[in-house]
Amino acid sequence: MKPIDFTSLPGGELIQKGLSDLGAGRESEATLLVLIGAPRLRRLGLDVSASTENPPEHRLYRLLATSNPDSAHSRYNALIRLLVSFERALECVV
Numbered sequence: 001m002k003p004i005d006f007t008s009l010p011g012g013e014l015i016q017k018g019l020s021d022l023g024a025g026r027e028s029e030a031t032l033l034v035l036i037g038a039p040r041l042r043r044l045g046l047d048v049s050a051s052t053e054n055p056p057e058h059r060l061y062r063l064l065a066t067s068n069p070d071s072a073h074s075r076y077n078a079l080i081r082l083l084v085s086f087e088r089a090l091e092c093v094v
Contacts, residue, residue, distance in 0.1 A: 004090070009086055009089040010086055010089055011082035011083065011086040014030050014079075014086075015086050018030030022049065029060065029079065032060035033056075033060065033079050035048070037083045038050065038056075040087050041090075044091060044094055045094055
């Protein structure tokens with residue numbers, strides 16, 4: 001895959017952070033978002049390791065709920081929309 005400037009894609013900085021955090025073994029909102037998108041991101045040429053733990057969707061929601069339970073649902077949906085936007089944009093450049 002040719003080098004791509006993720007920052008030029010919607011949500012690219014967050015995905016780049018997630019890939020970095022995943023490589024360092026850190027669990028963050030960004031890491032869990034990358035794990036949620038892992039199957040499609042792999043098909044698009046990104047090296048994303050598989051997660052063997054609980055589904056990343058559940059882990060992300062729990063993480064969001066710990067900081068602010070009232071907004072967890074809307075924040076989760078916003079992150080998923082951002083991931084889908086990134087994936088669609090990435091499809092156009094690979």
